[in-house]
Amino acid sequence: DVTNLDANTNYYVYVRSICGADIGTWVLVGSFKTLCVQISDFYQNFDSLPTGVGNLPDCWSKAGTSANVYTTTGGASPGTPPNRLYMNISATTTAYAIMPPLSNLQAATHRLRLKAYATVANKTLNVGYFTDPADVATFVSLQTFNLPSTAASSAQEFTYIPDALPAGVNQLVLTIPSGSATTIYIDDVKWEFNSPCVDPTQLTANQITNSSAQLGWVNGGSETVWEVQYGLTNFQLGTGTIVQNVTTNTNVVNGLISNTNYHFYVRAICIGDDPSSCSAPFDVNTQCDDQK
Secondary structure: OOOOOOOOOEEEEEEOOEEOOEEOOOEEEEEEEOOOOOEOOEEEOOOOOOOOOOOOOOOOEEEOOOOOEEEEEOOOOOOOOOEEEEEEEOOOOOOEEEOOOEOOOOOOOEEEEEEEEEOOOOOEEEEEEEOOOOOHHHEEEEEEEEOOEOOHHHOEEEEEOOOOOOOOOOOOEEEOOOOOOEEEEEEEEEEEEOOOOOOOEEEEEEOOOOOOEEEEEEOOOOOOOEEEEEEEOOOOOOOOEEEEEEOOOEEEEOOOOOOOEEEEEEEEEEOOOEEOOOOOOEEEEOOOOOOO
16 A cells, blocks of 8 residues: 555556566556545635636536536636636536535535526526435435526526535535536635625735735625635635734735745634635735846
8 A cells, every 4th residue: 555645646656577686667557646635615716727628626526427517718707707617418418516525514514605607597506415426316406596597797696504414425516407408607616614704805915026915805894803814826725824813904925935826815703703704816926036
């Protein structure tokens, strides 16, 4: 057995023979990718990712008979451009989008939020899970969203607050009910703490240098304390650098790497340490070092 591998990482396996002093050449015999670790929350807007058939964010996967579950372009407000998730079935195919593994589906503390619309009227999107991840026939529906149509500008935000799910279930699944041709676009998918505290909006960044940036945001309500989290573009929430107990709606972040893309998130901390959900990610690209 090989141990101490990194999660969600591709590995290649080479083998060579050793016959005393006679050592053979390395031969590639296979490859594999380690599984993703379970996380407690996430935000996925599908931006800054490869698009087209076969492309999904890290730790997302698809199932069913349709190949048409992938990241695509064309995102627009009220979603976050430029990218979004594309799901399509014919009258005889099925499609499932499987979200990253979660550590707290049994805690009844979090909620799912997403924005979606269909390209034709009277279509629905189901949220549920597989009792057997290897068998799509075991899908259990938890919530049905009645979708608006027909343009990106008509997309609505939907919220599902689940009760504790059965032990062993660690992934939520989105699917289109089978039986008729349907195209659905999905954006800004969040698994977040179910809080009445309102998340900040309208993030900005000023005074960007090769190692720092001054962040700003608009209060969601009457909050007076915030938490900033940042990391390299598309990092997983919970794994970034966290700045706690920020008491003004501006914050200077130092120690950044020059000429590097970062994502920043901000969330409000309300009375009783009750946090809001995180803002949408905000992109910052640090400046290059001065040439000597």
